[in-house]
Amino acid sequence: MNAWESLMYGFSVALQPEALMFVFIGVVAGTVIGMLPGLGPISALALMIPVTYGMDPTVGLILMAGVYYGAVFGGSTSSILLNAPGIAGTVATSFDGYPLAKQGKAGKALALAAYASFIGGTVSIIGLMLVAPLLSNVAVAFGPSEYFALMVFGLTAVVSLSDKSLVKGLIAAVFGVMVSLVGMDLQTGTARFTFGNVNLLDGIDFLVVALGIFALGEVFVLLMKKAGSMQQNSLGSLKLSKQEVRDIGPPIGRSSILGFFTGVLPGAGATIGSFLGYSMEKRIAKDGDTFGKGNVKGVAAPEAANNAASGGSFVPLLTLGVPGSGTTAVLLGALLVMGITPGPLMLEDRPDVFWGVIASMYIGNIVLLILNLPLIPFIAKILNLPRALLLPLIIVFCMIGVYGISFNTFDLFLVLFFGLIGFLMRRYGFPAAPLILAMILGAIMEENMRQALQISGGDWTVFTDSNISLVLLILAVLSLIGPLVPRMLRMIKRS
Amino acid sequence: MSINKFTTNQIASLIVIAFSIFYLILAFQIPEYALPRPVDSDLFPKVLGFFMLLLGILLFFEKDDETSEKEEVEEEEEKLPWYRTGGGEIAVTILSVIAYILLLEIVGFVLTTVLFIFGLTWFYGYKRFVVNGIVSVVIGFGFYMILTRGLGVYLPPGILGF
Structure with a gap:
């Protein structure tokens, strides 16, 4: 099958009534969750994993794709209406989106965001279709040492690009790896860090950590913040003038392509993509000085870029089986729950899943557009939902989600424990994304490292013998040193 | 209050250091596998523990940034x-x-x-x-x-x- 036929096959999977229904549910649920301040795509995906229990993997994934897109769009909605971006990826949208809303043009800004997201998403899906098969051909040649190096690089990239301190990012990542090691060592049967507790022998489930940190932890953060008065502006018309359509065309195109490639790189993703798109357009535009005061291009560019980046981040996930961001790490966890291990062989072994996902992402994109545009006035009302009612619901959802797979109340206490850790991390300014990524990668990382050393008979040069792993490890070191260089130069100057 | 003498990062750093020492103590108690292997179960945890300890010490000397969400104590909250x-x-x-x-x-x-x-x-x-x-x-x-x-x-x- 060539790519085109495969994609058509994917569409035939994704267009079945059941699949369509779940895309629909996913998009709505994702939009609603993504709109709530503090809850972004990671929380939305984690909260929806329990819904996929017992589902056919293809349908489950289709649901997840809908949730993902919905949550990214939902984040833009709260950025525009409330100037309260749910996640870092939509911060750039609020720069011009909120000023537009203050001018009574919130409807226009939201419509703009929907169109730009749609085009960005479309571009990224085409990119994914073209790039993913190429990359999986390369990835088949990966052995344990290459995988180990790739994961190290993925982790350091996420840490170095997080907007918080490098040291704190690394602490979060190391802690994540530590959590993943709890339980029985599969190679020797030795129990590690179980405190003699049988419940810990199987290790800590990833969902426990994801729901604890990204859902329960957020509940605590929201309680602490004491919701301020949320001033909503009137929506105004959703229509764009012809001139505006002409204005935003080129920025959307450029930002989509830029966004896609940023998304493919480990660690970069939606946040960097949207900021790059925004600043690029600001520099290029003749009316660059009106950016930040409600310029339509300032909404279109970051929106196109962050959606394209979301699509791009599927490339490493589907072809290498190694997620490059917190969000795709949670998605990988969801896949593993459904019994699918993404990687270079997925394209051959499970083409239905691979192409089904791509097709359903596309359909999710379309559903998002036709669903959200007319529903924008109603969706905006959700932001008025009383917090008092919402928070207990989120907690119950976490509890059901975990109890539904483990049937064990011990895991529920663990969720609470990780909820507190998530809360403390937020209070002390630690980024949470490296933790969840490390938690997913940690155990696989150790396994690959030990396998590589097993093959080489304990010779550590195995990691530098292969060109691929050597390059990846050098990149990993550079990604950590890179941000420090300007600071060091300043220190040298001062002394 | 004496706790105010420390910056937010220093408090966090003390927690991290205490945790990594505790983790290292546990890591050194991991039993050896009967058959000699190039890498046993204890190596990776030990490396992680020392790395975490180092990071905790580095954090102690890092300046606070705006990213840590400090408590916004409102006047009314007192009552x-x-x-x-x-x-x-x-x-x-x-x-x-x-x-x-x-x-x-x-x-x-x-x-x-x-x-x-x-x-x-x-x-x-x-x-x-x-x-x-x-x-x-x-x-x-x-x-x-x-x-x-x-x-x-x-x-x-x-x-x-x-």
């Missing part, structure tokens, strides 16, 4: 009873969650969930009891039906017995 402050609400929430977990398998999913949602929503200050009651009953009962009947997921029936 509020303890359970109405952010910290108090969190404490009550945690206690409620613990109670929920303990009662879940004894009392059953439906009853515990309805009580939990209704009680906590009321505690957070939502005054429309009818709406609250309807939402908690619909959610508790609805989830139970969808999950146990529709998706075949087991949830504890408890004293209601269905």
Whole structure:
């Protein structure tokens, strides 16, 4: 099958009534969750994993794709209406989106965001279709040492690009790896860090950590913040003038392509993509000085870029089986729950899943557009939902989600424990994304490292013998040193 | 208060250092595998522990940044009873969650969930009891039906017995 036929096959999977229904549910649920301040795509995906229990993997994934897109769009909605971006990826949208809303043009800004997201998403899906098969051909040649190096690089990239301190990012990542090691060592049967507790022998489930940190932890953060008065502006018309359509065309195109490639790189993703798109357009535009005061291009560019980046981040996930961001790490966890291990062989072994996902992402994109545009006035009302009612619901959802797979109340206490850790991390300014990524990668990382050393008979040069792993490890070191260089130069100057 | 002498990062750093020492103690207790291997179970944890210790020490000397969300203590908060402050609400929430977990398998999913949602929503200050009651009953009962009947997921029936 060539790519085109495969994609058509994917569409035939994704267009079945059941699949369509779940895309629909996913998009709505994702939009609603993504709109709530503090809850972004990671929380939305984690909260929806329990819904996929017992589902056919293809349908489950289709649901997840809908949730993902919905949550990214939902984040833009709260950025525009409330100037309260749910996640870092939509911060750039609020720069011009909120000023537009203050001018009574919130409807226009939201419509703009929907169109730009749609085009960005479309571009990224085409990119994914073209790039993913190429990359999986390369990835088949990966052995344990290459995988180990790739994961190290993925982790350091996420840490170095997080907007918080490098040291704190690394602490979060190391802690994540530590959590993943709890339980029985599969190679020797030795129990590690179980405190003699049988419940810990199987290790800590990833969902426990994801729901604890990204859902329960957020509940605590929201309680602490004491919701301020949320001033909503009137929506105004959703229509764009012809001139505006002409204005935003080129920025959307450029930002989509830029966004896609940023998304493919480990660690970069939606946040960097949207900021790059925004600043690029600001520099290029003749009316660059009106950016930040409600310029339509300032909404279109970051929106196109962050959606394209979301699509791009599927490339490493589907072809290498190694997620490059917190969000795709949670998605990988969801896949593993459904019994699918993404990687270079997925394209051959499970083409239905691979192409089904791509097709359903596309359909999710379309559903998002036709669903959200007319529903924008109603969706905006959700932001008025009383917090008092919402928070207990989120907690119950976490509890059901975990109890539904483990049937064990011990895991529920663990969720609470990780909820507190998530809360403390937020209070002390630690980024949470490296933790969840490390938690997913940690155990696989150790396994690959030990396998590589097993093959080489304990010779550590195995990691530098292969060109691929050597390059990846050098990149990993550079990604950590890179941000420090300007600071060091300043220190040298001062002394 | 003496704790104010430390910056936010220094407090966090002390926690990290204490944790990594504790982790290292455990890592050194991991037993050796009977057959000699190039890398045994204890190597990776030991490396992680020392790395974490180093990072904790580095953090001690890092300046606070704006990214840490400091407590925005409002003037009015002083007059509020303890359970109405952010910290108090969190404490009550945690206690409620613990109670929920303990009662879940004894009392059953439906009853515990309805009580939990209704009680906590009321505690957070939502005054429309009818709406609250309807939402908690619909959610508790609805989830139970969808999950146990529709998706075949087991949830504890408890004293209601269905």
